[in-house]
Amino acid sequence: MxxxxxxxxxxxxxxxxxxxxxxxxxxxxxxxxxxxxxxxxxxxxxxxxxxxxxxxxxxxxxxxHSTGNLYVTTSQGLSEIASQWGADVAREVVTQRKAAMDFVEVQSRRNPQAAFTRCNLFLWARDAADQDGIEQERQALLEAGCLVRMDDAVPAGLPAPVGRVLVLQDQAQFQPxxxxxxxxxxxxxxxxxxxxxxxxxxxxxxxxxxxxxxxxxxxxxxxxxxxxxxxxxxxHAEMPVHREYVVAFEAGAQDPGPGIFWWQGEEGLSIRMLGHEGRRYLIVAGPEQTTGTHNAKAALMAVEQLAGKFLQPGQPLYRWSAQNYRSHxxxxxxxxxxxxxxxxxxxxxxxxxxxxxxxxxxxxxxxxxxxxxxxxxxxxxxxxxxGARTLVEENVTTLKTLVQDYLTRSQHEHLSSLAAGDSAIVEAEGETFAAYRAPDGELFAVSPVCTHMGCKVRWNSVETSWDCPCHGSRFRPDGTVVEGPAVTPLRRKQVQLG
Ligand SMILES: Cc1cc2nc3c(=O)[nH]c(=O)nc-3n(C[C@H](O)[C@H](O)[C@H](O)COP(=O)(O)OP(=O)(O)OC[C@H]3O[C@@H](n4cnc5c(N)ncnc54)[C@H](O)[C@@H]3O)c2cc1C
Ligand code: FES
Missing domain, CATH: 3.50.50.60 (FAD/NAD(P)-binding domain)
Known part of the structure; x- marks a missing residue:
């Protein structure tokens, strides 16, 4: 893709x-x-x-491959920082992040292509259970000295809220x-x-x-x-790693205009618009997925389906994905x-x-x-x-992966039965292969053992890569490193067919 x-x-x-x-x-x-x-x-x-x-x-x-938004709060919420570190640190975070945003604005003045625009950030819920979180965020932002107001509605074309809408003023977006x-x-x-x-x-x-x-x-x-x-x-031991899927659609009839639109909750989406050479794009990012443990195609399709249901966009024009590393x-x-x-x-x-x-x-x-x-x-x-709770909860993924991968048997497949576009972990002649057959028929076989610290990689069907669930290293079918902490490629394996 x-x-x-x-x-x-x-x-x-x-x-x-x-x-x-x-x-x-x-x-x-x-x-x-x-x-x-x-x-x-x-x-x-x-x-x-x-x-x-x-x-x-x-x-x-x-x-x-981001969404190009700039804001003084964080995606996990300033209220999370305030509750972990206290109100003084939350205020410091806002001051420091505002200075960084202002720096980006000054740099962008000389570059109209950067399309730096001041705008508001809208935060709302469609489920009453998520409304408390929005109130906590309002409190934390107010305590940190931010310009916040509560509205009754979101701009036209966005899914309606169940409660009030938090509007954080004077944020920004650009073309990264x-x-x-x-x-x-x-x-x-x-x-x-x-x-x-x-x-x-x-x-x-x-x-x-x-x-x-x-x-x-x-x-x-x-x-x-x-x-x-x-x-x-x-x-690396302290950072859970996630991927997110993003789709840029041709904008539909409704255009909410400039703004960072964060719809909270399980079906929540991050939404923004982009104008380029007379064309309007609606950019929609879905919920994050733990790297190497999810079905990439299903996650991407879920974003398209949610956007189709709630935002009625035009055709999907660009689809991409990117990774984030969260501190403890x-x-x-x-x-x-x-x-x-x-x-x-x-x-x-x-x-x-x-x-x-x-x-x-x-x-x-x-x-x-x-x-x-x-x-x-x-x-x-x-x-x-x-940070102990996050660390323990999220490290369960790493531990499970390290232990399970070496105790459970690999999926049995024959290399010769691998169809074009298919991938599998294959055992043959006592060896394990991470195998992929390209659409042109070429077969790639590499070691499934991540060269960073030895976890086993999993297939990513959207980006045609082997992804490691432990610390997020990603590899192309020929083993070369795409991203993450690994430096060395996955070992290429000689394949005997027949
Ligand atoms: C879907 C998604 C949306 C996001 N949206 C936003 C947003 O709206 N606002 C926001 O603030 N943040 C956003 N983020 C986060 C933000 O995009 C990243 O945190 C930020 O771009 C990281 O920048 P960076 O320069 O540190 O890393 P990168 O942009 O990843 O740059 C690292 C570079 O290092 C290079 N590299 C790696 N290994 C080597 C090597 N061995 N030799 C030489 N070069 C190497 C890579 O090729 C890469 O170009 C988003 C993240 C995701 C996943
Ligand atoms: S073991 Fe660390 S990224 Fe794979």
């Missing part, structure tokens, strides 16, 4: 050359999403020698791909060296050297802006961790703002400036009381 997002289809990437050299620099940034590109720009503007290596295209990771492409070009003009299609395949932390297939970079400091840090990091206590992990590298992760689905904040924080820390919020987000923090 083509999973190009509407953002990537409507904004060209910058098109930088692959690394083909051995470079030395002050700071190496690995990853060209909003976190890495903003970091590279800020460090280059400080006069540092910066190299950024991106495995694919700038913005081609989660940033270019157009935004990062522009920032990347500006980073180059400020002196940074950016390379696309330059995946880091080996990282020597002692010599601070990164290797790609065609070059190397030796750096004084390394920033892992790879969404989830590559390799083995303590934070509601705050992201930003800063230097035990590896000696800077990391920036645990953003949940709020990382366009957290990622911008992370870049500013890392640039400030490297410049020796004090950043009190950085201590709150330090990756080494451990808050057993505040």
């Amino acid at each position: 083509d999973t190009t997002s509407v953002w990537r289809a409507t904004a060209p990437g910058p098109g930088f050359a692959m690394l083909q050299d051995d470079l030395q620099c002050d700071v190496l940034v690995v990853g060209g999403g909003i976190t890495g590109v903003t970091t590279a720009l800020l460090l280059a503007e400080q006069g540092r020698k910066v190299v950024l290596l991106e495995a694919g295209d700038i913005g081609g990771g989660t940033t270019g 791909q157009a935004y990062v492409s522009d920032l990347a070009q500006r980073a180059v003009r400020a002196g940074a060296s950016l390379h696309e299609h330059s995946r880091v395949v080996e990282l020597d932390l002692k010599t601070r050297t990164a290797l790609t297939a065609t070059g190397s970079v030796k750096a004084g400091e390394i920033v892992l802006a790879t969404h989830s840090p590559k390799g083995v990091h303590l934070v 206590d509601g705050l992201p992990y930003i800063g230097r961790d035990h590896s000696g590298c800077f990391i920036a992760t645990g953003f949940s689905t709020d990382g366009l703002t957290w990622g911008t904040l992370a870049a500013r924080s890392i640039a400030a820390q490297l410049a020796g400036q004090a950043d009190p919020f950085a201590e709150r987000c330090a990756p080494g923090r451990f808050t057993p009381v505040k």
Whole structure:
């Protein structure tokens, strides 16, 4: 299935050359999403020698597959942060996230393609049981000094609420791909060296050297802006990983206009509009699903069905999916961790703002400036009381996967009976294969054992990938890494047919 997002289809990437050299620099940034590109720009503007290596295209990771909304609260709710950390930290979160949003607004002034628009965020429920949560969020936002009001209705074309509608004023939305492409070009003009299609395949932390297939970079400091840090990091054990499915439809007759529309509850959807070259798109994201344990096609179809039932859109034009990594206590992990590298992760689905904040924080820390919020987000923090419940509940997935995969028998299939487009975990000649036959008949067989920490991968039928339920590494049918903490591809296996 083509999973190009509407953002990537409507904004060209910058098109930088692959690394083909051995470079030395002050700071190496690995990853060209909003976190890495903003970091590279800020460090280059400080006069540092910066190299950024991106495995694919700038913005081609989660940033270019998000929903492009910017807000001071978080998708789990500011009330969650207030109840875990207290009202002072909730206020601090709002102040810091607002500063990051304002930064994005200033950067977007020079770039009309970024389509930065101030708008309201609407939060409502269609089930009376969810109304309490909305009231708690109102309280938390008011206590944190936000501009909030309660309305009786949502804008035209949206599913009607059962109770009152929370309206958080002065939030924003933009075109994330157009935004990062522009920032990347500006980073180059400020002196940074950016390379696309330059995946880091080996990282020597002692010599601070990164290797790609065609070059190397030796750096004084390394920033892992790879969404989830590559390799083995303590934070992986603390972060549940989820995927979400998004569809951009041709807009129907009803157009709610600018706004972030969050319909809470089991059938809840995140909804927004996008205008591009005279065409209107309705963008709908569905509930999150635990990576590697759900039926991807069914999850995508559920979004289309819900949208069709409640929003009456036109044709679906773009379908995509992306992954989020949630911290155990509601705050992201930003800063230097035990590896000696800077990391920036645990953003949940709020990382366009957290990622911008992370870049500013890392640039400030490297410049020796004090950043009190950085201590709150330090990756080494451990808050057993505040985060213990989430950690225990969510880690059950990891434990179950590690144990079950090695105790239960694999599904028995014969490689030769695998039809075009089919995938299976196959046992043959005493070996286990994760096998996929492409539509053109080519057979791919790889080891099903994730190269990160040894869990067993599961098939993702929408994105044609093997996904690991433990910490979210994803691999193409030929074993190459798509995303997540794994660095090494799944081992290719020689297949004997007949
Ligand atoms: C469906 C969905 C919708 C979302 N919507 C919103 C939203 O509306 N608002 C919001 O604030 N947040 C949203 N988020 C979250 C947000 O998109 C992310 O948190 C944010 O984009 C993360 O940015 P990043 O730069 O850290 O990571 P990414 O954008 O994922 O960038 C990381 C980059 O690192 C590269 N990389 C990985 N490994 C290597 C390697 N070995 N070598 C070189 N490069 C490598 C990848 O190719 C990738 O481009 C959403 C998330 C999801 C899942
Ligand atoms: S991602 Fe960690 S074991 Fe697979």
